[in-house]
Amino acid sequence: MIDTLTIALSKGRILEQTLPLLATAGLPPEEDVQHTRKLIVNGPKIENTQVRFLVLRAADVCTYVEQGAADMGIAGRDLLLEHQPHVFEPLDLQIGRCRMCICGPRELVERGKPETGSRIRVATKYDNLTRQYYLEHGIHAEVIHLYGSMELAPLVGMADRIVDIVETGSTLKANGLVEETTLFDISSRLIVNPASAATKQKLIHPIVQTLRAALQSA
Ligand code: PRP
Numbered sequence: 450m451i452d453t454l455t456i457a458l459s460k461g462r463i464l465e466q467t468l469p470l471l472a473t474a475g476l477p478p479e480e481d482v483q484h485t486r487k488l489i490v491n492g493p494k495i496e497n498t499q500v501r502f503l504v505l506r507a508a509d510v511c512t513y514v515e516q517g518a519a520d521m522g523i524a525g526r527d528l529l530l531e532h533q534p535h536v537f538e539p540l541d542l543q544i545g546r547c548r549m550c551i552c553g554p555r556e557l558v559e560r561g562k563p564e565t566g567s568r569i570r571v572a573t574k575y576d577n578l579t580r581q582y583y584l585e586h587g588i589h590a591e592v593i594h595l596y597g598s599m600e601l602a603p604l605v606g607m608a609d610r611i612v613d614i615v616e617t618g619s620t621l622k623a624n625g626l627v628e629e630t631t632l633f634d635i636s637s638r639l640i641v642n643p644a645s646a647a648t649k650q651k652l653i654h655p656i657v658q659t660l661r662a663a664l665q666s667a
Pocket of ligand 1: 599613614615617618
């Protein structure tokens with residue numbers, strides 16, 4: 450019987466940077482994962498194991514790996530901190546680098562940070578991180594959940610600030626927003642389902658080692 454090793458990949462901006470890493474690990478997808486509409490794409494066969502890739506929305510990678518539907522995956526630190534999945538995180542892949550920031554309209558940010566005890570409205574897709582940050586700082590934050598284009602919320606008066614990832618800063622600039630506080634740096638991590646780490650150790654361990662060596666020599 451043929452075994453499978455299933456790897457969950459994030460669609461979008463980090464997929465392009467993921468492909469050279471997969472090639473380094475000897476795991477090139479058989480098809481162009483950036484453009485195919487297929488959700489499962491085969492990779493190579495390693496002895497008796499068929500490698501396959503799931504091409505997912507970034508926010509779903511943690512779920513597939515935590516549930517064991519994928520053995521491994523590539524997920525941003527932002528999503529790992531937000532959702533706290535029960536997965537191993539053996540490697541910082543050093544791709545998808547950006548930062549999590551609190552941002553707002555320039556005039557508001559120039560007036561200073563909100564005072565302890567004040568009330569603000571914050572638009573984000575990182576509800577947990579946002580609540581936790583403002584709770585720690587004694588500020589009553591009403592969190593408004595959005596799925597994308599957070600920068601719009603302050604422009605139409607729906608929120609005072611946003612908590613979102615910033616990479617080049619061009620989206621902020623184009624919308625008249627500035628960074629108020631940098632919360633933490635982000636990069637993509639290799640994640641592994643704990644049960645798979647045990648049962649498929651002979652397959653997963655060499656992949657992790659190869660990637661680690663490649664990252665150290667880069
Ligand atoms: C992300 C993020 C910002 C933007 C930051 O959005 O939410 O909007 O990228 O990048 P920049 O600093 O290089 O401009 P993304 O394009 O992934 O789409 P989304 O708004 O749908 O999440």
